[in-house]
Amino acid sequence: MSIIVAERFNIMNLFTKTALLLFALYFSACGNDTNPVIENQQTGDYVKIYTAEQGANKFEVWSASASAFSYGYNDIGFKVFVNNTEQNQGFVKFHPVMYHGLGGPNHSTPASSMFSYDAGKSLFTGYVIFMMYDTAAFWTGDFNYNNQAYIDSSIFSINPSSGTLIYSWDNTTLQKTMFLTMISPTAPRVGLNQVEMLLHQTPDLNTYEEISDAEMYIRPWMETMGHGSANNVDPVYTTGGKYVGTVNFNMPGEWFLYDSIKVGGNFITNTPPPKFILEVN
Ligand SMILES: [Cu+2]
Structure with missing residues (x-):
């Protein structure tokens, strides 16, 4: 494969x-x-699954779908901190990229074009669909808060899932x-x-x-x-x-x-x- x-x-x-x-x-x-379908571990509650931190900027990723980034559809939200102050206005943009090996070819995957702030959840909410799972590959994420705070190419991995x-x-x-x-x-x-x-x-x-x-x-x-x-x-x-x-x-x-x-x-x-x-x- x-x-x-x-x-x-x-x-x-x-x-x-x-x-x-x-x-x-x-x-x-x-x-x-098309694998046999298994029920998602979807609780509706968001749990923190990933943190990207660089300089004064920190992006936390929270998921309502699973306890880690997973193959397929992920309901996610972001918390953004600038100089340790939580941000609650505007938007987050998230651009994931899948790399097939070091220096290898890459591509992105479908995600919300913009994650808007949901005051009820205290999160910038949306979704990402990780379209492929491959143990030889890795992913990076570019985070953008209101075109004013950025973290680029933060590395993460995803879990297999058949949901x-x-x-x-x-x-x-x-x-x-x-x-x-x-x-x-x-x-x-x-x-x-x-x-x-x-x-x-x-x-x-x-x-x-x-x-x-x-x-x-x-x-x-x-x-x-x-x-x-x-x-x-x-x-x-x-x-x-x-x-x-x-x-x-x-x-x-x-x-x-x-x-x-x-x-x-x-x-x-x-x-x-x-x-x-x-x-x-
Ligand atoms: Cu791929």
């Missing part, structure tokens, strides 16, 4: 400007890796690579399950943009028995990058969940559309 990753990224480095299709090939291979499913594909019309992230259900049950999706596009794997005006059409399908289900509700955009809907799994077993997506009236998904594989209990 790691050898293949390195080869692909070296190729991409050599042909950065023309390698959009290679990006897509690589990431669709990555995105098709998030990520599907990626290339859209040649838009010249973008798309990332569809499913953050729930993580432990699907027979019956109605809340579905939460996030959708991002990137021209270069460095800057990522939330798409908030898409139309999504989900289709659950039990392949082994050749049937779907009724009473599904297509996900619609809510807030914080999330599309929320309902999926009905009317039997236990393995289900496919397809998601066809339109933006501006045109499908941005390929045929067949993105597919997540879920084990329903």
